[in-house]
Amino acid sequence: MKSVVVPAPPDEPTVPAPLSEAPGQPYRERFAFTGSLRARAARGTVINTAFSVALGVLTLVKGFVLAAFLSRADYGIWGLIAVSMSALLFFKQAGIGDKFVQQAEVDQEAAFQKALTLELLVTALCVLLIAVAVPVLVWIYDLPQLVAPCAVIAFALLVSVFQAPLWIYYRRMEFARQRALQAVDPVVGFVVSLGLAIAGTGYWAFVGGLAAGACASSAVAVARSPFRVRLRYDRGSLRDYWSFSGPLLVAGVAGAAMAWSASLAAKLDLGVGAVGVITLAYTISSFTDRVDQLVTGALYPAICAVRDRTDVLYESLVKSNRLALMWAVPFGIGVTLFSPDLVRFVIGERWHPAIIVLQVSGVTAAVNHVGFNWTAYFRALGRTRPLAVETVAAAAIFIAAGIPLLIVFGLPGFAAGVAGQAVAALVMRVYYLRRLFPAFRFLGHAARAFAPTVPGAALVLAVRALEPGGRTLAMALGELGAYVLVTLTATVYLESSLLCEALRELAPPTQRPATAV
Numbered sequence: 001m002k003s004v005v006v007p008a009p010p011d012e013p014t015v016p017a018p019l020s021e022a023p024g025q026p027y028r029e030r031f032a033f034t035g036s037l038r039a040r041a042a043r044g045t046v047i048n049t050a051f052s053v054a055l056g057v058l059t060l061v062k063g064f065v066l067a068a069f070l071s072r073a074d075y076g077i078w079g080l081i082a083v084s085m086s087a088l089l090f091f092k093q094a095g096i097g098d099k100f101v102q103q104a105e106v107d108q109e110a111a112f113q114k115a116l117t118l119e120l121l122v123t124a125l126c127v128l129l130i131a132v133a134v135p136v137l138v139w140i141y142d143l144p145q146l147v148a149p150c151a152v153i154a155f156a157l158l159v160s161v162f163q164a165p166l167w168i169y170y171r172r173m174e175f176a177r178q179r180a181l182q183a184v185d186p187v188v189g190f191v192v193s194l195g196l197a198i199a200g201t202g203y204w205a206f207v208g209g210l211a212a213g214a215c216a217s218s219a220v221a222v223a224r225s226p227f228r229v230r231l232r233y234d235r236g237s238l239r240d241y242w243s244f245s246g247p248l249l250v251a252g253v254a255g256a257a258m259a260w261s262a263s264l265a266a267k268l269d270l271g272v273g274a275v276g277v278i279t280l281a282y283t284i285s286s287f288t289d290r291v292d293q294l295v296t297g298a299l300y301p302a303i304c305a306v307r308d309r310t311d312v313l314y315e316s317l318v319k320s321n322r323l324a325l326m327w328a329v330p331f332g333i334g335v336t337l338f339s340p341d342l343v344r345f346v347i348g349e350r351w352h353p354a355i356i357v358l359q360v361s362g363v364t365a366a367v368n369h370v371g372f373n374w375t376a377y378f379r380a381l382g383r384t385r386p387l388a389v390e391t392v393a394a395a396a397i398f399i400a401a402g403i404p405l406l407i408v409f410g411l412p413g414f415a416a417g418v419a420g421q422a423v424a425a426l427v428m429r430v431y432y433l434r435r436l437f438p439a440f441r442f443l444g445h446a447a448r449a450f451a452p453t454v455p456g457a458a459l460v461l462a463v464r465a466l467e468p469g470g471r472t473l474a475m476a477l478g479e480l481g482a483y484v485l486v487t488l489t490a491t492v493y494l495e496s497s498l499l500c501e502a503l504r505e506l507a508p509p510t511q512r513p514a515t516a517v
Helices: 037-069 072-088 090-094 096-102 108-141 144-163 166-171 175-182 184-198 204-223 235-270 272-305 310-347 349-367 374-380 385-409 411-436 442-450 453-466 473-494 496-506
Strands: none
Touching: 037 184, 037 204, 037 272, 037 310, 072 108, 072 144, 072 204, 072 235, 072 272, 090 108, 096 108, 096 166, 096 235, 096 272, 096 374, 108 144, 108 166, 108 235, 144 204, 166 175, 166 272, 175 184, 175 204, 184 204, 235 272, 235 385, 235 411, 272 310, 272 349, 272 374, 272 411, 310 349, 310 374, 310 442, 310 453, 310 473, 310 496, 349 411, 374 385, 374 411, 385 411, 411 442, 453 473, 473 496
């Protein structure tokens, strides 16, 4: 891959010329708004990230609330279903929506209909694969009760194809409409899941919520679609999409193999309860991944529009990553510090084996945020091969080392495997980022991200070293409050310039300083 050399920037990257005045940038065909693309991207990143974090918190809360109603066995069965379905849905990693955002055809309605057709074909392949694989999964796990939930999920998967009109709002950077329509799925899913859990339906609480959310969201998306929802097949489009999507499919297969091998090994060696522990821990990483995807999503259409301006790309990478790390690092370290209290005072002692896995997941969630949105830049440039290489490397490390550790040492071994694959992924990510942006300094970037969390974590550890025995809920809440307050204060102090810049971009255009871009 040919490196693109950019000048080494100071701590704050040099602000480029206003994007709305950038020569040779044909991004006006994409968007209906006027003014600075930079301001639009900044507002989308901050406002829509806050909106999306709220939805992510809803999903995270659902995972822990349902844990209070469900047994470890029920949670484990859902974990097997979720992981197995994820492993069978690797075709959905093709990134058809991302390619639709990247393309610049003259007839956008035709482009949407072609993308919708390809999405339906890919989904149909997934459903066919599910139909073939479910009997095999029943035989492997010796769980006949997997058949009905998998059938419902396959139906919901086909229905979810008709959420594709959301891509149109995404490409146009009409984030408020896009996020409002996206909110239908998790909100409906949460309500239905909670009701089913209270009714005592076990793992069907997850399945019913998933199906209800997919159906409701698809119905609303079709009703609000700016383009006609119809099918249009074009062989040339298939070739074009394949060159973009092929490496993403490889990455999807590698990720699915990693998740499925962990669940299978845990089920066969430790029982279905261990799968429940792994699934609960996965709630943390899925929450951070969801937020990552939505933060990156706010930038991706703008990145596609200015993909030939390396200085702008570098600035957006650094600043958006610093904004995300402000919450991600405190969240991840907080999970590590307070996992024992979460088990003891919230979800119950039956989840005690999950503590070590939750703690390691918290640390890896924090570390994984360093350069987390690198994938958007390589997708925008059409260089998807590095994404496949990173995922394959991480999967190879986990399968070669993590699975044997799980078998020998149980859940602590699984936690060690998770840490190992996270390190492998981070190394590959930094390697490719340095090739694209030679000015990127990983150690300095990481140190700056973790610095605000250090005082709060040190205070919590110091208090615990001095506190008497017999830990109470009041002690845990007091330490949590102190951790949040100290970390928030340190973040505001150390990142005040970036926070002020973000707040300025939130101001209405008539109130924004004339020098802002």
